[in-house]
Amino acid sequence: MTDWKAEAERLDKADPLARYRGDFLLDDDLAYLDGNSLGALPRATPARIEGVVQEEWGKGLISSWNTANWIDLPQRVGAKIAPLVGAHENEIVVADSVSVNLFKLISAALSMRDGRKVVLSEPGNFPTDLYMIDGLEGQGLAQRRLAERDGIEAALDNDVALLLLTHVHYKSGEMFDMARLTKAAHDAGALVLWDLSHSVGAVPVDLNGAGADFAVGCGYKYLNGGPGAPGFAFVAQRHHDGLQQPLSGWMGHAKPFEFSDDYRPAPGVDQLLCGTPPILSMSALEVGVDLMTGIGIDALVKKSRQLSEFTRAAMAQALPELPCISPDEPERRGSQLSFRHDHAYELCQALIARKVIGDFRAPDILRLGFAPAYVRFADCWRAVSELRDILESGEWQKAEYAERAPVT
Numbered sequence: 001m002t003d004w005k006a007e008a009e010r011l012d013k014a015d016p017l018a019r020y021r022g023d024f025l026l027d028d029d030l031a032y033l034d035g036n037s038l039g040a041l042p043r044a045t046p047a048r049i050e051g052v053v054q055e056e057w058g059k060g061l062i063s064s065w066n067t068a069n070w071i072d073l074p075q076r077v078g079a080k081i082a083p084l085v086g087a088h089e090n091e092i093v094v095a096d097s098v099s100v101n102l103f104k105l106i107s108a109a110l111s112m113r114d115g116r117k118v119v120l121s122e123p124g125n126f127p128t129d130l131y132m133i134d135g136l137e138g139q140g141l142a143q144r145r146l147a148e149r150d151g152i153e154a155a156l157d158n159d160v161a162l163l164l165l166t167h168v169h170y171k172s173g174e175m176f177d178m179a180r181l182t183k184a185a186h187d188a189g190a191l192v193l194w195d196l197s198h199s200v201g202a203v204p205v206d207l208n209g210a211g212a213d214f215a216v217g218c219g220y221k222y223l224n225g226g227p228g229a230p231g232f233a234f235v236a237q238r239h240h241d242g243l244q245q246p247l248s249g250w251m252g253h254a255k256p257f258e259f260s261d262d263y264r265p266a267p268g269v270d271q272l273l274c275g276t277p278p279i280l281s282m283s284a285l286e287v288g289v290d291l292m293t294g295i296g297i298d299a300l301v302k303k304s305r306q307l308s309e310f311t312r313a314a315m316a317q318a319l320p321e322l323p324c325i326s327p328d329e330p331e332r333r334g335s336q337l338s339f340r341h342d343h344a345y346e347l348c349q350a351l352i353a354r355k356v357i358g359d360f361r362a363p364d365i366l367r368l369g370f371a372p373a374y375v376r377f378a379d380c381w382r383a384v385s386e387l388r389d390i391l392e393s394g395e396w397q398k399a400e401y402a403e404r405a406p407v408t
């Protein structure tokens, strides 16, 4: 039997990223295993926000659009995200939410595939991805088609305009082979849009290496941008000339400050801007992104795999009654593990009461996320040992743990 506690201590001592935990405002006794849903607060963020509020807004007032370069923030932060996902700096812009960016890019893809209307995805994809297709279907612009994972390639026929997939599945953690599916879609004459919400900052992504057309991603998970942080959108350079998206707001105009009556799209991804960018949120996101790029994606990926592999092995030995539904091989999954149990909700609440934060996904999944910048191996071991104690003692049966909160 492995001594997992001792193994965790050994791995933490040898961890080259251990020093980065101090860059986040996290209590020492907190095992935060939910950074795949809401990333932790970087220590530098409050001062940055304070500076933007007091100096740039308070003193600089409207001149800060120029003097503090607020106007370039969407492109500047986009360029910083680019190396995390294998994109060129001019291929990414930060704007709006993931949902809104999905709408813009699904529409853009449909307009580039005249005569084809089908948007192909998988059942059980993150709901907003499916709902955004539905919205366009309601307007008569798209037709939704869903195929199970092993049937996606077969479902790529001449009617498919766009393949829309989430790279790392939010519930199972399973990761698609981006290069293979992108090629399959292209071979069928379709375009591809990848949702990188659960990928960026934690798994290897090479959008240009895979030949991807479009992508969206989330700012508040592994990028640590804070609750409601804006998302980002990627458009491969070869599509910049033909790009056409329907949310033709003034900030996506070629010359917004000419205040002309007629819309003329800005070149490239700048066209994806719609209204005025949320400067406070985007400034917070920049701090989170700077931290991740400072550590470097290779080191983040390496530790993410070590953390999840440690946890998977320890859980399998200590708690075989909670089967892991995420793939066994670290290269086939994201930075999370999902375990099935009929009382996953209660187990999750009991864990939270012991300062081990994971989350629950209906109907029966306990999900643990491993944000590599600040999760310690000791946190992973604590999750396993507390869970074992909660099950053995029957503590999870306390009535208070069954009460459902509005947000789970």
Ligand SMILES: Cc1ncc(COP(=O)(O)O)c(C=O)c1O
Pocket (backbone or CB within 6 Å): 097, 098, 099, 100, 126, 128, 129, 166, 170, 195, 197, 198, 218, 231
């Ligand atoms: C795969 C995926 N796409 C989209 C979203 C939602 O993005 P937003 O709330 O920014 O629209 C999430 C999670 O919140 C997600 O997991």
Ligand SMILES: Nc1c(O)cccc1C(=O)C[C@H](N)C(=O)O
Pocket (backbone or CB within 6 Å): 036, 037, 038, 170, 171, 407, 408
């Ligand atoms: N986006 C969220 C929110 O606004 C509130 C609570 C949770 C979330 C989430 O991030 C859900 C997440 N995408 C998931 O993987 O479950």
